[in-house]
């Protein structure tokens with residue numbers, strides 16, 4: 001018997017974790033975090049305990065309780081086995097958004113992750129510029145005998161366990177034991193997103209991942225739908241994040257509208273957009289070129305562009321980090337030595353102000369700090385994330401500055417509070433007058449109702465399971481055989 005168990009990603013936007021079992025083969029499609037499920041129990045200052053994380057997350061139904069799935073160091077330390085062989089043959093990752101991938105660091109290193117090269121590089125960006133463990137585990141709860149013969153705790157990076165990462169090529173079928181996988185690129189708001197068609201011993205399953213038709217790669221989504229139509233699917237797992245929404249702008253409209261606003265801006269143009277959405281970065285980059293400005297990006301984006309530039313397959317898809325229309329913003333480091341007397345502190349100490357991955361950017365010809373921006377404000381579109389608003393204190397935007405917000409609108413009270421805070425900053429600097437709003441220019445990574453209807457009709461699947469949505473009533477309107485499932489329930493082929 002072949003079946004799919006939905007350990008997340010149903011009646012919910014995100015948290016996709018779909019177990020597919022076919023003969024002796026077991027795989028997961030995605031292993032993501034559900035914001036709503038985590039938010040029910042946890043917040044910034046209330047988290048799963050590091051010493052007991054698996055058990056805490058099992059208790060609350062956030063992670064599925066499956067032996068052999070989780071990293072051995074955690075499983076052993078937390079009394080959940082760890083010595084057994086794993087029954088899971090791989091994780092098939094649609095894309096590197098956290099609601100699809102954030103729990104990968106909990107998984108055992110010997111379970112291969114099948115993903116696109118873009119997804120791998122985005123996960124590497126998380127690891128190298130933050131403290132994540134997507135590609136390499138830093139083993140915890142390990143002890144060793146020190147030179148005095150005492151038991152000591154192994155800390156930090158002492159015990160590294162690299163994960164098995166298997167990069168697939170778009171449109172090139174491969175097998176995970178009895179399951180044949182077709183990875184098909186689709187258009188969404190991060191690079192390297194793939195939908196899948198799985199051919200199992202009992203039939204075929206499509207998984208849309210997250211998709212839309214209004215970005216830069218609408219043709220990819222069209223080809224995926226056509227391929228579903230040719231594949232006599234038994235099941236389509238179809239996303240429906242925005243099934244209740246009406247058609248809106250396209251990614252190209254974002255570029256045009258941003259250019260128009262920047263053209264009418266006398267001073268600094270400040271913008272906020274999702275930090276890892278390189279398609280959105282591209283929209284601002286193109287707008288910068290059209291308005292004779294440079295786009296100033298932060299170091300994490302520079303690092304991601306560097307990783308893409310270093311890849312033979314991906315070079316040229318996005319601007320290089322040293323592109324002539326790009327500047328890399330060097331913020332104040334830990335001691336803020338950037339504008340201090342280096343005869344007293346030394347250049348070496350300036351480097352010490354930054355994490356290792358950041359240091360090389362100090363020497364890039366296109367590095368810039370607040371002084372360069374402050375002096376020539378009309379020459380730049382300055383990326384300023386919601387978490388780096390303090391940089392505005394150094395830059396001191398002149399009169400005539402503007403702010404373009406290119407992020408999703410708040411959909412819960414926490415986000416509303418955050419937005420209020422962001423608004424206070426821009427009001428403080430006189431960029432927003434009282435009761436005035438910023439320019440909100442954003443398009444979603446998800447298709448609206450008409451687009452999802454097109455996917456459902458074009459795929460011609462026998463059965464349909466709504467995923468990544470809280471509105472299955474639309475799927476039911478557009479398909480006669482919709483099976484709505486709850487978390488941890490299964491359907492069989």
Ligand SMILES: [Zn+2]
Pocket residue numbers: 095097188210445
């Ligand atoms: Zn996504």
